[in-house]
Amino acid sequence: MKTIEYFKLQAKNLHKDYKTQKSYFDKKVGSYSYQYHPKYFDVHGIILDFRIPEDKFSLMSAQHVISKFAGFNKWADMVKASPIELELAKLLFENSHKVSVQEWKDYIAHGEKENNTTFDDKTKLEIFTNVWVPAEDIESLHYDYRLSNINKKVIENMQQGSYKPKISKQITSLPLTGADRKEFIETAKSAFEQIFASIEPEHPVETRKLWDAERYVDEELLKPDMLPINTNYALSLIDAFLVNHVIQLAAKADDQAGQSN
Template sequence: MKTIEYFKLQAKNLHKDFKTQQSYFDPTYGRDLYKYAPKFFDVDALALDFDIDEDNFTLMNAQHYIARLAGFGKWTEILKASPSALELSKLLFDNMHKVSVMEWEIYISGEESKYGGPFGDEFKLDIFKTVFDREDGHQSDGIDYRLVRKNEKLTTENQIVKSKKMKTTVQIVALPLDEADRMEFIRTANSSFERVFERIEPENPELVRKMWNAEKFIDEDVLTPDRLPIDRDYALSMIDAFMVGYVIQLAAEADNQTTR
């Protein structure tokens, strides 16, 4: 299903949820309020957070708020968006349990300021995939407005609990790492570097490769003493999360050296 069609479907579902609206008198407020029997979205939370006019909610309104949940200001922006921006918007929508639109905007704005942005749509997409989409450790401080996601989470709760009981976590409590662990961290870092290096295509590739030092990256950016104790698997996942910004910084330093 194309992304735009996907969002049209979400808008239709949201509109269906609003059409379950029933009025009732609330003695506390002394006036009529609305209650819903939604299947797809937390209508009450959406109405409150987005100050939605519940008296006149149309399909066009539903499209507007779905666009907002996908990171756009309005529906027409979806229709004009680049393929990379559309893919990113769908990832934002599907991962709102991990990161809200506001949290993503704050994060990417900080990265652009740090590394001399603004970034293009394709590069933003790569960053999101690396930092949020492929990692399961993130949890948004915002609200996941999708009831389907919540229901799926409830139905698999027992399975999750069982898997957690079965899984034995290994903690890193002291440095330096033993030889076997250190080799795995270095291999993971080198592999991550190659993936990011290919995506950003630095203007001075040979110099960037010369500047890359996996051991230095692990020691100074990932496994610092202040992060101990830390789950070993989580520490390995941090490599991908930090690599994008690190390689951008190396590329910027390489550019500065060649222009001196």
Template structure:
């Protein structure tokens, strides 16, 4: 199992936990109170700490929470991340009980300021392993899981796969097979994020106009850009798609 697939599973598990929701009572304010029977995550703790709207929780929002627990700002950061960054995200998720994301970011920021440098992903991974991985001390972590994650997956095997199997460069178009599917799924996720940000007057119309397959096959990459690094090509979706969605929004407004 690849690291991204592993985190997809965690998001699905979190979503399953929320789907055990049952109405417990209704307050005088008219707000519902719910109870849960989770198997994977401490739902009540996540609700409190991440300010989750219990009446509007989707798989996409579950993915956002998992991304946060892994040290990313949003779910669409996963496919663009380098192998060392993905390994670090797995370690941070695995050791959430020991160190919080906030304390890790604060630590690495202080070290960068002290050494007057900005560390790359590989260096950050090395620092985490050297300072925190085998440390028995606790640094403001909080356990949101209801089981020991190390008993449910072979973390070392996931790490080894990422280190030994770097992505090849893209050398031909159109994209095919699993690579094409990865790019389509990433484009769909980025599209949803961009559409939420631009606050268009016609979101339903824009969704009907959007075609992730056509965008990946015909618009993102051009022959003159080849060869291109796999991860860099994925990052272009986040960089370029906002302009495409804005263009769709303008067309939607013109049809009003």
């Protein structure tokens, strides 16, 4: 089966799951709602998280969702993709319980930054094949909507109409506010102390003066093109991204100390 045919099959399976839709009266909320008896995907969770009108989930909608799961912005981009890009997309789809699309993109971006280079598609495929495919005991922080990776009891409950899909808490707008902003700032402060102790800057006092946790959270950590993003995953990025930021602060402190001498 050609790779694009593989994704066409996934889209058809998702749409088949949607067509198991049945209306029922929910006594708790006092109105009619829908339940599903899916075989391949948590279609209810997909509809909620992707904000798709529950009565307008077409095959085209299913194709769009599948393209997102495979790392593309839209189905048309996938259709025009090269064989290497499609092979990587298939591996990403099949291993989404280990690494989500966003986690993979962040992993590649970090590797390119560390090596001061830009990986071509062949290199990306080799990295994924050698690093993520054989990886064990690794679980993505993002939700995997494929039923093949959901507990059998959950599937039984889903088919009986008693399953309540996991609704991941996501950040959908910036800047952060309220409790979310407070949690991110506290997490950044804690991470800074650990990194600060590990790198032992030559000018610790000056480096600390340059550190501003609130500014880092408000302006440096998250960007609009990263949204929507899972809240827990976004928190995990602090540890991944803050190291370089603290190193840059230490270097700036060194420069300032040299200028004053």
